[in-house]
Amino acid sequence: MGPPAARTISQEAFDELVKENIDDLGMDPDEALEDAIQTLTLQGVDLSGVIKCVPGTSNVEDNLVIQLMNELKSIVTSLETSNLSSDDQNGEKIVVLLNKLCGLCSVTGSENATLAARNGGVEALTSLCSSLDCKFERALALGLKALSLIVCDLQSSESYRRCGGIRTVMDILHGPPRSLDIRESSFAVIASASTGNEVVKESFMELKVDQLLVEAVKEESNNNMQSLYDAIRVILTPDDPRVAASQVFGYARTFAKVGMADALVNALRKGVGSSCLPSACAALKAVAVNDEICKSISEKGGIDVILQCIDESGQQGNRVIAKSCCSLLSKLAASDANKIAIVQKDGIEKLIILSSRFSDDPSVIQEVMSIITVLALRLPENAARAIEAGLGDLTIESMQKYPTSHQMQKQACLMIRNLVVRNLENRTILLNGGVEKLIRRAKGMPGCKDAATDALRDIGLDDYNV
Template sequence: MTSSRKGLQISQEAFDAVVKENMEDFGMDLQEALQDAIHTFKLQGADLKGIITDGSKDENPTNAPVVEIIKELQNASSGAGAITIGHVQNTLHKFHSLCKEGGINTISIAGRHGGVEASISLVRALDDRSVMNLVLEVLSVLTEDTENMGKFKGNGGLQLLMSVLKDLNKDNNTIRHACTLLSSAAKGDEVSKEQFMDLNAAEVLPKLIKECMNDGNLVIFLCNAFRALVTSDDSRVVASKAFMNARTFAENGMVEALLLASSQLQGSSSAITSICMALKSLAVNENICKSIAEQKGIDFILQVMAESIKICDKSVAKSACSFLSQLAGSDDNKEFIVMSGGLERLISITSYFSDDPSVLQEAFTVVTALSLRSPQNALKAVQVGALDIVAEAMECHPAAGTMQRQACLLLRNFAVRSSEIRSAVLEKGLESLIRQAKRMHASCKDAASAALRDLGFNDYND
């Protein structure tokens, strides 16, 4: 059985001491001394990540430049010597290149030798936008290592990012790099999410989206940062505050900001997709869903669905349907969606993207939500062709388990309150397709059984 225990942490000094002992006491040459030290530490279960193990610390061909560059940055931040901004820029460029080219071990070495701390100190010491952007770019690479991310957070990195985003003199590159770091720092870390919220992220991000709403790329980065703060993805906590964070963002104008940006970015598929995903993350309760509808959010999403067909973009179609399914959880919104032609739009999408089970699944999820506790909506869906679409999808994509399950849930909602629809379902031959889904996919068992039960079959559990 493989041990899950974290490897023994050693210092560069400890490794170097063993190498030196091998050379001085046992007469080994450098390469023999290095290989023996590596072998010895690995036998002890030591973690050698971030340790210079090729002798370059002394001979200078490989990883030593990273250490030397960090020393230069430390000198620059402390004001030692006459170092120009141009020299600092060149040094940061070299640092970034070495880390990118050297991969995770070089990044870890940089972290072990103070690269994160030196970078943050440099920003504080030098009030220069170009240096700021380069440091953020370097930190984005350094924090790919988990230990380095911890150092970034522990040395005021989160406060640095928020001060950058609040700065009136920031430029587009600054926003982009800061949002990238914010997303990485908040991902899977409830404490960091809370710290960002305490630093007024809910006020800053909506404001920035409004300021940048003509730039689709920046809006994407800002939406990613927002979603990182309202996503419950830290398995270490029992109760996440992500839901509360979304409410706080809504109270600070995020609905308005996202919909304003959407009106400016209709030609950018990737930006619209990001906005749809952000709006879905925001719509966490009835009041916010109603607020989105009141600000013409449903009109927006129906327009996006139509556009996805025109430009033949499956990702736009999926994100639009996913967002609409969230809005359809509100009973008031259900009626407005149906009255606005939402069912017809969904049938158009399923017909056009009938070859993609993932699109069909998202569209079926919306129809399922619209028909929940609403026999009139279920009947309307049948009238516009939903049963034909479901039958074709289940027959053409038997291996798509998630889509098959969603189709069963949809049919169950259709059948549960209407004998007229139950007859229509059976006439389309959907019983055999439901039973097939149940046989083929364990994930479909409960949904298929419920559909068969509400269609009137006594052997629904067989």
């Protein structure tokens, strides 16, 4: 089991503590408030979602988020009792309220989203979304968007699960054809609710979310919908610290069986012109959890598509796409059959060209080194081809140029090991180029000691521990 969930406190209990500081300890209001905040923080209490004010001098109800929550709850009650008519005026009223709520909960660094969730926002929005009929499409899209914003931690995702939110969003997606905004917001809710919550992921899988998502990816109109790919990635990510053995790897195999890998490969064919290409790469990487799936992706033309995108990203100078495609290719190269296929398709040469185009960005070079590390593992012929293609010079130049890029230095050391451990001729080439001095320098960098020591040993130096 992972660490326990953070302790929380109600608004009433917080206000009472501040009041006790004033009445019992004689503190002035500002001092009482600050003391309460510091005391609870030291005790590990999560104060997000609590309005930090002095009772009597300011009112919780003055907070705009709380006001919107009260209005929202009133609307939901009216819908549930059939007291709200389906006319344009009422629909516009809901839209205005939800627009304000989305704006407040989108503010970076604020606690507005948590405040809304802690004050009944998850339950109210879920009820609203389940009650709105087809005439309120704009309101439904905004309600789902607001829900995706306020379901932002374990506590709110548990509230979402308990109030029937999982069934609600699945019913919306399974129902009559919806607008792109509604579908996009629905997928965003799936992603946010599933983040860090294994139970929610399981509940979605029980409702066959895998089949729903694969059909969505196949639909042409959804190809530029980032939240769709985010939902796939999140459901297949083992990110719940409470769980020792996640089930997501089994879910990935289920996704592959219903055709998700094939659908995502087709989505990648849109090329670098698609704004969602990095998200689609991340989704496919999450699906590729074993050798069989990795090979099937290659058989469907996945490696060809990725190498083409790598070429195009270099030509267009798109670093984000370059790194995303390299990360995906590295995952697929875990299959020995795919290693051979990548090299046969001139993958090593394409990667070295990419590095030269992004010679000013060590993060791209690091991704390239990561792929070469995998390609050279157990395959000395690949290691030889990499050196022949100029990788030795690239490695030495990069290690010289970016001495403070510790992660790239570490990856260079890991790559050097695989390039030389079965290729004695590569040792000579790299040593003659001055790599020993660079590895020894990397050895003193944070996080690089073990990788550098192993590289010195595998390159044939007896004093590798010095």
